[in-house]
Amino acid sequence: MSEISEAEKRRILRERRQKKLANGGASNRLNKITGQVDSHLSTESPLETPKDQVSPIISATETPIPAAYTKAGVNKESHRAGDFKDNDPQVELFKKLAELQGADKSTPDLFSLLGSLKDGMSKTNEPAVGQPQINPVDEKMLQYHDYLVNRLKAYTILIRWLILLPFIYMVVSSSYASEMFFTKPSNFFMIFTSFEIITMSIYYQALQRIEEKNNVNTLNNSSIIMKIVSMVPEGVLPIKDLKGKAALILQYQQVLSMFVTDICFVIIMVGIFSYLY
Amino acid sequence: MDLSVDPNLHSLINSTTHKWIFVGGKGGVGKTTSSCSIAIQMALAQPTKQFLLISTDPAHNLSDAFGEKFGKDARKVTGMNNLSCMEIDPNAALKDMNDMAVSRANADGTNDDDPLGGLLQGGALAELTGSIPGIDEALSFMEVMKHIKRQENGESETFDTVIFDTAPTGHTLRFLQLPNTLSKLLEKFGELTGKLGPMLNMMGAGNVDIASKLNELKSNVESIKQQFTDPDLTTFVCVCISEFLSLYETERLIQELISYDMDVNSIIVNQLLFAEDDQEHNCKRCQARWKMQKKYLDQIDELYEDFHLVKMPLCAGEIRGLNNLTKFSQFLNKEYDPAADGKIIYELEEKE
Numbered sequence: 001m002s003e004i005s006e007a008e009k010r011r012i013l014r015e016r017r018q019k020k021l022a023n024g025g026a027s028n029r030l031n032k033i034t035g036q037v038d039s040h041l042s043t044e045s046p047l048e049t050p051k052d053q054v055s056p057i058i059s060a061t062e063t064p065i066p067a068a069y070t071k072a073g074v075n076k077e078s079h080r081a082g083d084f085k086d087n088d089p090q091v092e093l094f095k096k097l098a099e100l101q102g103a104d105k106s107t108p109d110l111f112s113l114l115g116s117l118k119d120g121m122s123k124t125n126e127p128a129v130g131q132p133q134i135n136p137v138d139e140k141m142l143q144y145h146d147y148l149v150n151r152l153k154a155y156t157i158l159i160r161w162l163i164l165l166p167f168i169y170m171v172v173s174s175s176y177a178s179e180m181f182f183t184k185p186s187n188f189f190m191i192f193t194s195f196e197i198i199t200m201s202i203y204y205q206a207l208q209r210i211e212e213k214n215n216v217n218t219l220n221n222s223s224i225i226m227k228i229v230s231m232v233p234e235g236v237l238p239i240k241d242l243k244g245k246a247a248l249i250l251q252y253q254q255v256l257s258m259f260v261t262d263i264c265f266v267i268i269m270v271g272i273f274s275y276l277y
Numbered sequence: 278m279d280l281s282v283d284p285n286l287h288s289l290i291n292s293t294t295h296k297w298i299f300v301g302g303k304g305g306v307g308k309t310t311s312s313c314s315i316a317i318q319m320a321l322a323q324p325t326k327q328f329l330l331i332s333t334d335p336a337h338n339l340s341d342a343f344g345e346k347f348g349k350d351a352r353k354v355t356g357m358n359n360l361s362c363m364e365i366d367p368n369a370a371l372k373d374m375n376d377m378a379v380s381r382a383n384a385d386g387t388n389d390d391d392p393l394g395g396l397l398q399g400g401a402l403a404e405l406t407g408s409i410p411g412i413d414e415a416l417s418f419m420e421v422m423k424h425i426k427r428q429e430n431g432e433s434e435t436f437d438t439v440i441f442d443t444a445p446t447g448h449t450l451r452f453l454q455l456p457n458t459l460s461k462l463l464e465k466f467g468e469l470t471g472k473l474g475p476m477l478n479m480m481g482a483g484n485v486d487i488a489s490k491l492n493e494l495k496s497n498v499e500s501i502k503q504q505f506t507d508p509d510l511t512t513f514v515c516v517c518i519s520e521f522l523s524l525y526e527t528e529r530l531i532q533e534l535i536s537y538d539m540d541v542n543s544i545i546v547n548q549l550l551f552a553e554d555d556q557e558h559n560c561k562r563c564q565a566r567w568k569m570q571k572k573y574l575d576q577i578d579e580l581y582e583d584f585h586l587v588k589m590p591l592c593a594g595e596i597r598g599l600n601n602l603t604k605f606s607q608f609l610n611k612e613y614d615p616a617a618d619g620k621i622i623y624e625l626e627e628k629e
Contacts, residue, residue: 004279006288007509009279009280010288010508010542012280013280013282013542013583014508014540014542016280016583017535017542017583017584018535020583021532021535026532029528029532029580030525030528030529030532032576032580033521033524033525033528033576033580034525036521036576037521039521039525041525045529045532046529046532046533046536047532047535047536
């Protein structure tokens, strides 16, 4: 075989040395050395130490390199010693700093900070405003409740009008000289008022039952006035329990409006029946 | 194809390509003697070239080895006109840095009442930086960079080859790690200054062009890194003795160096007794110790068959002074033959 140059020989020898250290060879060599004297020294090779572990000799971390090193002799450009020192603690620190600079999401900005602060404040302030807050109700539940209330209202009006209609007919059709208690015109207003009070009581009892069942306060959730009143902070107006009072007024208004509606119905029906007979 | 490896450093001593030669190993195995010997042999073999021997060990031994005082500036060894030595004193270098900071503060017309100025006068900077771990290696590295810069600018005497008498293993590895660490750090600094540049300018650092300075430093460090990992330019010579701990540490050192992509192809096994060839001065203790050394030598032969394995004798006296070092160093160029060269180990001059 032909003579090889000195440089070529050096390169071949270098590759041979690398080969002996690759694929667990490095640890085996240390094992061989320590095994002869039963030493307790570490046989973990710096070449095979995982990146995040600290080498016993130096305080910086090491990374295995055989793959890169086997190319070393062939190509000088493959000498990338820097690749093996990625985990220097100082470098890690600067990496983290750079990441903080680069990644916006990891850096809490002023707006998100204010947002979270606002959230926290609104949460803590809710009970302080004094709202008798019902448990959170979702939108569908509210819609269902409204449907039940409206249906109750409609049935109540229908039933009342259906009862009132024959009563009005009897009163109008019977002569003025009727001596019957129910058909006597002078007794009409007393009977009508009593009927109104009874039906309204029944209506409100039924409404209360629905509210208890659905855990929804109809006034608080459906009335715009109640919503406006609840926005007024306590102490701004010189009225104590403004919300409670507003709720009471609204309830009276509801009762009155139902009563007025019934009176209107009675007047119209009396007019119609009087015209017919 | 002849792939046998010479049991000497003849090829390294006569190498014309090597620019950086590191000599290192465990403490007390003869690193300084070996590095001095390599430097002397190289200087003798290549008289037209200039060699520099730098000690990066904080506890310097070069002055003692040659028997003359060397300082932070390169000085020729008496009796040799192509070999210079220098010892980097971290404390002196730090004092220089401190003095520079003080003079700069004074030149800027800083008030004497300035607390920072007062601290600097008291050498606070030197004390502070002196306590940073690894500062010795960093300063040695800075010195190497300064040296390269001066050579490039033609400001000082140029050296063809620089031989490093390194500190014990841990220190040396940190020193060799510096180019990597620095280049990574500078890379990150570059990214940061790109982002923080405007802010730094606002803070009054605008008159200093940080980015260009960092880039300059980075290119210097990169060039050193490239040179240190080029096997034609840089090599590491391991020195050990034929004992368990030394062998163990040498193996780890070699593996670490390979992980840095550094070339290591020579091992000097120092302080060997060769007792069986020394019938005249033989003793029971020497025989026993030589038996132990042989046990490890066999292992070394087996483990490092692809390395230049140089077996050096333990001399009767201390190897100090140029003459003694020259006598001893010849066995690096041509391997020691116990039968023929045995008498030389008794011929060392006694230093008074």
